[in-house]
Amino acid sequence: MKLLNIHNYLLRHVQVMLSSLGELWRQPVATSMTLLVIGIALLLPAGLFVILKNVEQVSGEWQHANRISLFLQDEISDKRGEQLAEQLQTWPDIVDVSFQSAQQSLNEFREISGLESLLDTLPENPLPAVIIIEPEEAQQQEAIEALLERLDALPEVDLAQLDMQWLQRLRSINETGQRGITILAILLSLSVLLVIGNTIRLAILNRQTEIRVIKLVGGTNTFVRRPFLYTGMWYGFLGGVLAWIALLISLLIISGPIDELAALYDSQFTLKWFGGQMLFALPISGLLLGVMGAWLAVSRHLNAIEPS
Structure with missing residues (x-):
């Protein structure tokens, strides 16, 4: 019996998760615009991180020339x-x-x-x-x-x-860049939270009547909250995937000129893409931000909607 309850619990979660994805699919324009904003917000710090790591690679290759x-x-x-x-x-x-x-x-x-x-x-x-x-x-x-x-x-x-005094200056610039990227990542993460939170808030307002009916027949706040959390999760996850694809396209565009420049200086430098790390970091970061933004929006507005 216990295993059956767990199975039913997981099945309901899967159903709500797929239903939330279907809701996004049925609103392609609004979904695409929101995903584009989230993807750009996640892309900027990720792209700067990759560039900074490649600059550190160049300075590391010339460490012996100090x-x-x-x-x-x-x-x-x-x-x-x-x-x-x-x-x-x-x-x-x-x-x-x-x-x-x-x-x-x-x-x-x-x-x-x-x-x-x-x-x-x-x-x-x-x-x-x-x-x-x-x-x-x-x-x-x-x-x-x-x-x-x-x-x-x-x-x-x-x-x-x-x-190699210029290389020491470059290292100092790298340290400053690391702090700048950290600050930028925090600010853009907050913007992702706000975007997803506002999107979920509008979804809650559009479904006020439905939420009141669910609560009237005994639906709990946890039951009502679940589809909105999965919606925020999908927004963040898909935005992270979009940011990863945009990052790879951007690196593909600049990799050719960088290889030509390295060849002119007889350098063995090759652009590191960090594709595997970014494939994990961007979608997961977006997913966590999406769930957090949705949770904040739902916690703030759900209690205000009660059956009259």
Whole structure:
């Protein structure tokens, strides 16, 4: 008997769930407009999240290039430069040190620039000797900046420059973007709640007579509330699916130009779509928001409708 009651209970839920989906299907214009609003609201933070994660992927690939270049004074000899490089190798917060003489710097620039004839006309070598330092990757930005100041204070050094300062700025922008996306996701989630809540409120007002009759014959608030909750669930779930489809289409459109740009820079970067994660996150997030919005609307307006 208990199993039969559970079976009947689940069967009624399935019937109400399918009936609610049928109600949406019979109102295609209104349903489509509501789903479009919900889909856009869910798409915006999801799209920004995917873009931010791909930017983090790019910065992560260049993590090893976080090097410090020491440009030595012109009067510093190559022998003294090599001795300084050996001294710096013993510093605990430095992983690797390499010395490049002024002549080696000129030869490298000659090969890269292709300006051999122009460089031959120069009266002297304009390029300084360079010591390239690779600090420990585990160091925080403050520790690397402190190391940079210590190196810049050396008497032999004319200029100490962090080669990837722009990458650190990019990381700071990423952190700001993460917080911005979080705020945007919260605000748009509230907008989804309001949209679904208002939609359910209008549905309740349109069915006031039906609700009064159900209550008059003994229907409980739980029984009356059930179809509206499933309606909110369908709105949120289908809006999440729509947002996922729109996200994939958007990424498909921009993936070609991004691949071409990566090829121009000889990069192995490929756009990560996060399709599997978004397929789970967007519909489930929409479903939860839909149920919450419907529950708030029903709880507020259902008690005000009583049989007279």
